[in-house]
Amino acid sequence: MNIEGKKVIWKDYQKEIADDRFYYVRSCVRQNFFPGSETAFLRIMRDVLGKDVYEHPCHTTCTGIGYHGDIVPVETTMTVVARQFSLMNEAGYENLLPSCITSFGLYTEILDTWHHFPEVEEKIRKQLKKATGREFTVPKNLAHASDVIYKFRKEIAAKAKYKLINKNTGEPLRVVDHIGCHYAKMFPSKGVGGAEYPYVLAGMVEEWGGQVIDYPERRHCCGFGFRQYLVQANRGFSIACSKEKFESMQPFKPDMIITNCPGCPMFLDRWQYVINEIEGKRYGKNGEGIPVFTYEEVAGLVLGYDPWDLGLQMHQTDCEPVLEKMGIEYSPEDKFNLYADKKSELHNSFVKA
Amino acid sequence: MEAAGRLAKSGFHVTLLEKETSAGGHLNDWYKLFPDRRDSSEVKRYLDDLMSSEQINFLTSTTIEKIESKGSSYSLMTNNGENLNADSIIVATGFDLFKSSRKEEYGYGIYDNVITSADLEGMFRKGKIVLHDNTTPKIIGIVHCVGSRDEKVGNLYCSKLCCVTAVKQAIEIREHLPESKVFCFYMDMRMGGAYYEELYREAQEKWGVNFIRGKVSEASENIDGKLIVKVEDTLAGRPLKMEIDLLILMAGMEISEGSKKLAEISGLNTGENRFFEAIDNHYGSNISNLPGVFYAGTCTAPMNITETISHARAAVSEVQDYLKNGKS
Amino acid sequence: MEKFGFSISKGRQINYDSNDRRVAEFIIENEPSFRLCIACGCCSASCTAGSFTRFSLRELNILISRGENDLPRNDLKKCMLCGKCTLVCPRGVNTRNVVFLAKQAFRKFDSYAI
């Protein structure tokens, strides 16, 4: 493997990412399964990087899961998205910052369709106006939340308390990066590093001391497939995809997985549990699983946030092996302690923000 | 070279401008030629002999910086500051091989054992086909249509010669490495030249080369440094996955950088495929949009050596005709 | 498995590395013309059995050469050995003999006969 070859490709895919004044839209999956990640993201953006990130209470889903579950027609989705733009205009922001990869992909795709078929955009304008009386202009900049963390990875590294380094051996942690399919597979030029060798997570990992490992099924989908997970009868497919990835990465002995899509970490986490239940197989060292993280969680750990404030207790596959390797000071007994003192303080600070 | 030699023989004063230090272009890099697999140096020797005329002023390491029409002739300024006058010009700026790293999913320049057809010719010249770690490959894959018939890289056309090159190289690999297995991944076998189809048959019959119909979707590297190739075996209607030791990319042909630059400074027309565009594809394939400027060879389209030489001779005839009758 | 309401799907990719290619090799050894197939489909088009049942010699040839033996093992029973396939093949493949040899090879290498 020649890393120089990848660097040449990375140079070709430098997308524009806004610097400040972001309009944040939340993710269906991330809110439910990784609430600590969205909280950590806003803490990092506001408290660490001093950025203006606005959230409108009236924004909603983009309907992405319904759209890709094929129950929501394309024009309905486009009009809901147009409404999101309208709310952003109303708040006086221009830089759209979705928390979700499917949303990011959908926004990108819709803007592209409108660009090529202006008559479709015209129709959506009319429908939005008719339904809500709203008008809109499209965002000036569209970046996924992981793009922004990538952009400020050096600033985060400068304030890091921990590194992605095994404290006992001094070796970098071996990290598998898993990119959500809708990040760049549809529009390679809209992803940092492109579709084949995305750099968005690899850049963070490298900057924070870890080593990214490439493996044959790196680009494979986690298997969510919308309807393929939503309906129980189809989950055999969904889990088989993740299994394909685990089998392929196992020989490289990864310490952890980092993800940028909200769904992928949940599936990569839960399917390890199910594979172990069905087949008695685990893919990490010493009969452990391979801990799976969101990029917000990893950024939070690097900055020294309490693992239980980040929500690592919500993972089914234990994250502790990584905490140990990084030498993070944490209290194991607080993991499932619902009444830890910190919670109210954190909650209050968040609601105020 | 062909055109220069022929014109000189007919008594014209010819100046040959070559951007490299010697003439011959890609022929210099090739080991043996399809379909009869004669040594490329034999053709080169023929061309060199043609060039030995004293009527030819051969300027190497020379490119054109400026080109101006002076009534019935052209004035050319070279990179060496020289000014040349020409009554007629033949453009024979050739082709470039597609830069295979642009097909990112095949990992050329990233995975150690992914090479191009040109790299393989280099190995043939050295008489040694080896992997990055100097061991001998056992399973070899050949990917057709790399940079051809592919909207993703902006080339809609077929480069025409890669199929037969693949077959030729597959046979040569089997000759060099009798223990090896070779797999060609193709979309269509375009063996449209004299004795090409026969070579394809020989590859199957005598050399046991395997042909799988499907465009390779991606290559990746496993922990042992082997390449994993994903393709659909379209004739079986099933996706197929296999481990390969050495993967060879059949790089297609593109307009050369030199041609691009010339097009910019001269006002010569290029087509949708970005090659130079002749005024008529059927009966005027040497004639450009500028009076007295003619094309020869692969600067207009992918061609093999036979076609290139024929095209050059036709250009000579156009020049002769132009200088005798057409010049106004 | 009951607990989750599904089982983990098995892949259907042709895994060339782990497939058993002994049947293909046996055929090639005894009928070298087998290699010459260009999958034009003339054999399937003229096939008597193929016009009445879902049976494609072209597909079976490909599957056998990839070591995908499950379908050919059962499907070859449908062949009536009429030999039209051999008559029409533009590459001179003796397809009738290929079928013959394939059946023989399955008997030889499989624990069970067809």
Place this chain on the structure above:
Amino acid sequence: MENYYDLLMQDIRFEEGLNACMNCGVCTAICPAAEFYNYDPRKIVDIVQTKNNDQIVSLLKSEEIWYCGECMSCKTRCPRGNAPGLIIMALRSLSQDLGFFVESEKGRQQLAIKRTVGEWILKHGYCLYLEGVGTSMHPEQGPVWDWIQDNWKDVFKRLGANYQGDGPGILRKIPEEAMEEIREIFKVTGGMLRFKKIEEFSKKKAEELNMKLDDGIDNEYFRYIYKTDNKTHTRG
């Protein structure tokens, strides 16, 4: 008979997704669904580009159009700029609009998605609803999910959520006037009509199969479509 190709062409995604296909198989080679399901996106594209009405109807009633996971890996690679995934989305939409989806086991599942994700969007403004995802329907969520569900108030509070609260924040209650806008958009743009059709055709199918189908997700037909796998979709 209607011309189904023309109907497909009315879907912008079909127009975007289909150029001339040369059957190279690069989509199938990379397709996760083709790896596990008896599915070949190349063949789907080849069928629709023939414009053969009978074959397109068969597709609209088939199992295979429901195998795709819409990951769009096919779009990255196609040398002709096709997107089989977008073609599939157009086929699925038409199959539902015409009621053909109930003719296949996988197609019938659309009701399950409508009654979960679809309802949640209209009620809560998000595609997922915490209290709707329990381990009885999602056993793979594991023991940790049981713990979270048992203690969700505290767990979410600690992690900075604003569960069902006013103002911004994780899983906040979206103001009623905003939800009204969403519902109005669904009415104006065909979203409600799609839901209605899924319901109506499913009810007909349930009657045909002699199965009970009440509102909600606790009924015979829902359980049938949610859990049935006749094992013909994959190799094993």
